[in-house]
Amino acid sequence: MRFTEFNFSPLLLEGIEASNYETATPIQEQVIPPIMEGRDIIASAQTGTGKTAAFLLPVMNHLLSHHVDGQVGALIIVPTRELAIQIAQHIEGLSYFTHLSSIAIYGGSDAQNFVAEKKALQMGADIIVCTPGRMIAHLNMGYVNMKQLRFLILDEADRMLDMGFQDDINRIIKALPEKRQNLLFSATMPAKIRQLARNLLHNPVEVNIAISKPPEKIVQKAFVVHEPQKMPLLQKLLRETPYKNALVFCSRKQTVKEVRRELKRAGFNIEEIHSDLEQAQRESVLGAFASGRIPLLVATDILSRGIDIDTIDLVINYDVPGDGEDYVHRIGRTARAEAEGAAYTLVGDKEQNKFHQIEQLLEKTVEKGEIPDELGPAPAYNPRTRHHHGGNRDNRGGKPKKKFYGKRPGGSR
Numbered sequence: 001m002r003f004t005e006f007n008f009s010p011l012l013l014e015g016i017e018a019s020n021y022e023t024a025t026p027i028q029e030q031v032i033p034p035i036m037e038g039r040d041i042i043a044s045a046q047t048g049t050g051k052t053a054a055f056l057l058p059v060m061n062h063l064l065s066h067h068v069d070g071q072v073g074a075l076i077i078v079p080t081r082e083l084a085i086q087i088a089q090h091i092e093g094l095s096y097f098t099h100l101s102s103i104a105i106y107g108g109s110d111a112q113n114f115v116a117e118k119k120a121l122q123m124g125a126d127i128i129v130c131t132p133g134r135m136i137a138h139l140n141m142g143y144v145n146m147k148q149l150r151f152l153i154l155d156e157a158d159r160m161l162d163m164g165f166q167d168d169i170n171r172i173i174k175a176l177p178e179k180r181q182n183l184l185f186s187a188t189m190p191a192k193i194r195q196l197a198r199n200l201l202h203n204p205v206e207v208n209i210a211i212s213k214p215p216e217k218i219v220q221k222a223f224v225v226h227e228p229q230k231m232p233l234l235q236k237l238l239r240e241t242p243y244k245n246a247l248v249f250c251s252r253k254q255t256v257k258e259v260r261r262e263l264k265r266a267g268f269n270i271e272e273i274h275s276d277l278e279q280a281q282r283e284s285v286l287g288a289f290a291s292g293r294i295p296l297l298v299a300t301d302i303l304s305r306g307i308d309i310d311t312i313d314l315v316i317n318y319d320v321p322g323d324g325e326d327y328v329h330r331i332g333r334t335a336r337a338e339a340e341g342a343a344y345t346l347v348g349d350k351e352q353n354k355f356h357q358i359e360q361l362l363e364k365t366v367e368k369g370e371i372p373d374e375l376g377p378a379p380a381y382n383p384r385t386r387h388h389h390g391g392n393r394d395n396r397g398g399k400p401k402k403k404f405y406g407k408r409p410g411g412s413r
């Protein structure tokens, strides 16, 4: 379906054209028409599907003809600053030829930003993108006026609940008018998202794009190693795999720092990104990475969702991510849009069971890569599989499944 068929304002079509979008992606095709009809939406769609434009375009199109001075038209709540910044950039691109105003409101930035945010909130903005905590800070000051709000959008709702933002979201919703259109996007649909949807949405149109499986075009491989073999193998993979932008993921920031130090010592042009960095530092590192000045980045899971740099063609998991969803989100950073990509996972001795669980979730056996002879003998892949014992435990020695983002208690190294 071509964008010209949606009946969008010509000014918006110009922005779409300037962004080089020609045909709508499946999620766009499915959600744009019902949003334009005024329906609530619950959509499961991962990043990379075009979901951001899927909600931005119909919202912008509406606000173009229903702009109210001094008011907020749409509020987009997202889990992380990075995603807020990215969506703000998306808005800027698509609304370039329009008069729509927008602002991103997120934590971690300095007092000067707070003043600018406050001003925007007092003067009104067509679209606000915010992280929950920062929005609460402004709400507490009493000057936020969202009485005319037309759209509430929750993006990556599952991640927001995982990060404990449920109460903040409820508080923000209390400040909104009852009559509004609600759009809920989530990569996964666990029970708590269903519950949130029941409380929030009115007779929603349900759209399911999420495969919650990585795109087929990503070449996935796992390398089963002893822990001390990880660093030499990582270096070898980075030397022998051609890439434009490569992203190395570690679950703990301590590991991120160690890996960066080792790779730097080995002569790689590399930067790191994790929650210890100031906001400005994070932005500058991401900018250098996106522009190709720094081709290699090592990061915690802070980056595993939402970040949209379409030249990433290699992702290496230095350790096995917490669960299948984290795995999908990490490796989903590569092979964006039309690009090809590879995703390699280093599986240490203690991580075999965890990796096997991921394979079960994905319903796929990931190809195991050869370990070069020079690294010495590698272990066999021999995870403990699930056994059924006539109603007894069915997961021998399996730890309870827990979700962590970037902060893993205990050590992987």
Ligand code: AMP
Binding pocket: 020, 021, 022, 023, 024, 025, 028, 046, 047, 048, 049, 050, 051, 052, 053, 306, 308, 310, 336, 337
């Ligand atoms: P998202 O899933 O929203 O993170 O979008 C993934 C990438 O696809 C972004 O770089 C978008 O700019 C791009 N994109 C979104 N919609 C389209 C489209 N219809 N045609 C081409 N690229 C698109």
